[in-house]
Every structure is written in structure tokens, then in C-alpha cells.
Amino acid sequence: MPQSSTPTLRQQRLGAELRKLRERAGLSATAAAALFGVNQSRISNIESGRHPVSADRVRAMASGYDCVGEDLIEALVAMTGKRARGWWEEYRDILPTGLLDLAEMEHYATAMRVAVVIHMPGLLQTLDHVRAGLQDVVPPLRPHDVEHRVSYRMKRQAILYGDRPTPYGVIMHEAALRMGVGGRDVARGQLDHLIEMSEHENVDVRVIPFGTGAFVSTGQSIILAAGPVPLLDTVELDSEHGCEFLDAEAQLVKYRLVLDRMSSGALTPEKSRDLIHSIAQSL
Missing domain, CATH: 3.30.870 (Endonuclease; Chain A)
Incomplete structure (x- = not known):
């Protein structure tokens, strides 16, 4: 997925919540990158909301971070996908x-x-x-x-x-x-x-x-x-x-x-x- 130079509030929040999950798991961005087979910049861009993330990636990250809150995971999954073209975009x-x-x-x-x-x-x-x-x-x-x-x-x-x-x-x-x-x-x-x-x-x-x-x-x-x-x-x-x-x-x-x-x-x-x-x- 292409990087977004101006993430929306929703994209930023998804990234921030993934960062919180990583930190609760006691992992550095470097360790998370190694865990998921990507470079550290990819993790940083996901957590800043600048790189879109798929539903499958969110589930994989939640599993890797030992998150057991199914309601939270599904709520985060619902925040993935392409940038919504809400009426406010005009x-x-x-x-x-x-x-x-x-x-x-x-x-x-x-x-x-x-x-x-x-x-x-x-x-x-x-x-x-x-x-x-x-x-x-x-x-x-x-x-x-x-x-x-x-x-x-x-x-x-x-x-x-x-x-x-x-x-x-x-x-x-x-x-x-x-x-x-x-x-x-x-x-x-x-x-x-x-x-x-x-x-x-x-x-x-x-x-x-x-x-x-x-x-x-x-x-x-x-x-x-x-x-x-x-x-x-x-x-x-x-x-x-x-x-x-x-x-x-x-x-x-x-x-x-x-x-x-x-x-x-x-x-x-x-x-x-x-x-x-x-x-x-x-x-």
C-alpha cells in the first residue's frame, strides 16, 4: 500500500494503538520489525499512520504483541483499509x-x-x-x-x-x-x-x-x-x-x-x- 503523507485522525489513531500494543508487549520498533520481517521504517510509518495497514496485518501484529482483547482487535481491524472519502474531504x-x-x-x-x-x-x-x-x-x-x-x-x-x-x-x-x-x-x-x-x-x-x-x-x-x-x-x-x-x-x-x-x-x-x-x- 502506498504511503500517505497526510494521515487522517483515524489513520493516526490506528497507528497509535498498534504502537501501544507493541509497547505493552515490551518490544522495541526494531524487535517488532524483525518479528514481522519488515524494516524498522515500515513499523514507524505504520505507527504514525503514514503507511496504510491491512486487516490481516493488524491481526498478525496483535497476535505478535500477545493481545487477547478480541473486541479491541476487531475494532482496530475495522479501522483499516483505504482512506475514507467522507463528505469532509471536499x-x-x-x-x-x-x-x-x-x-x-x-x-x-x-x-x-x-x-x-x-x-x-x-x-x-x-x-x-x-x-x-x-x-x-x-x-x-x-x-x-x-x-x-x-x-x-x-x-x-x-x-x-x-x-x-x-x-x-x-x-x-x-x-x-x-x-x-x-x-x-x-x-x-x-x-x-x-x-x-x-x-x-x-x-x-x-x-x-x-x-x-x-x-x-x-x-x-x-x-x-x-x-x-x-x-x-x-x-x-x-x-x-x-x-x-x-x-x-x-x-x-x-x-x-x-x-x-x-x-x-x-x-x-x-x-x-x-x-x-x-x-x-x-x-
């Missing part, structure tokens, strides 16, 4: 790579948990809210760049619909409901849409109200995308410099705990809807 020369990786991560997630403090969850934003929010980006975006990002954001939301919509759990602070992005009409339309989406079977929205006091939070928007097995979960954090993806086991444990603690301070879905409705009516 934006590859237009948007930052991190945004494409985010769409790919969401596409393959079996479920998602999201926590936000001052922003609306991206997959629950209305078109008007998205466009209004992009007007204040620093540095300013050119009009056609705004439209590219608007269309990209709206296409991401497709995972919440269809025959097998992705389960989507949101924990948000009341502050995010009161930001008033885009003015009164846009803000009210956004809150009405949030209420409507929260009534979907696959969408769970819970609000942390003012007056709760101190609560556990990193201050960043957090997305935890569940993989087919917990070891393949991924956390994405928003930052001023783009998307940051985390998959180390200790990091996954930490952010699962953060989300659990935030959830414990939130209202029930029913009471959350009542609060959102009350704020919408006050606008």
Missing part, C-alpha cells in the same frame, strides 16, 4: 485539518458527550447562530470563508438524524443560554431549536443553572466521542489554536470524570427544557 484545501479531523471523529463515534460553558454545542446550533458567531472570529474571516464554515458546520449535524442517529448528550451552563449571539431574534430562535432538539430520543440536554456554585470544568468545550470499545474513545478540546485531540488512557479517565461531575450538578432534561423555555420567553 473541505481539505479550504479548512484547517483539525476541523476535518473533528468531522471524521464525529462520523465514526458510537455516542458523544459534550460539555460547554459559554458556547452553544456545535451540532445544535442554528444556521443563523453559526453565521452570527463567525462574524466575531479573530482574525476576521473573508465572506466566502464564512460560508464554507457555515456549510461545514451544518453538514456535521447530519449524524443526529437518519435511521441510526448518534446518541448525543450535552451538559451546558446557563451562561451559554444567555449569551445572546446574533441579537434577540437569532438568540430566541436558537433557544427554541435547542428545546426542539432536546425532545429527540437521541439527544439529551442538561443545564447547570446559575446559583449552583463551583462546579468541575476545564473552561474549554469538551467532546468525548465514544469508540467501539472504551480504549478507542477520543476527547476533543477547543482552543484558540484549533482542535486538540487526546486519547491517552489517563486523559480519557480524567475527562470522563469531569463530564460525570458536571452532569451531577445539572438539572434533569425536563427541568432543563423548562429553564431554556423561560429564558427564551424573556427575550
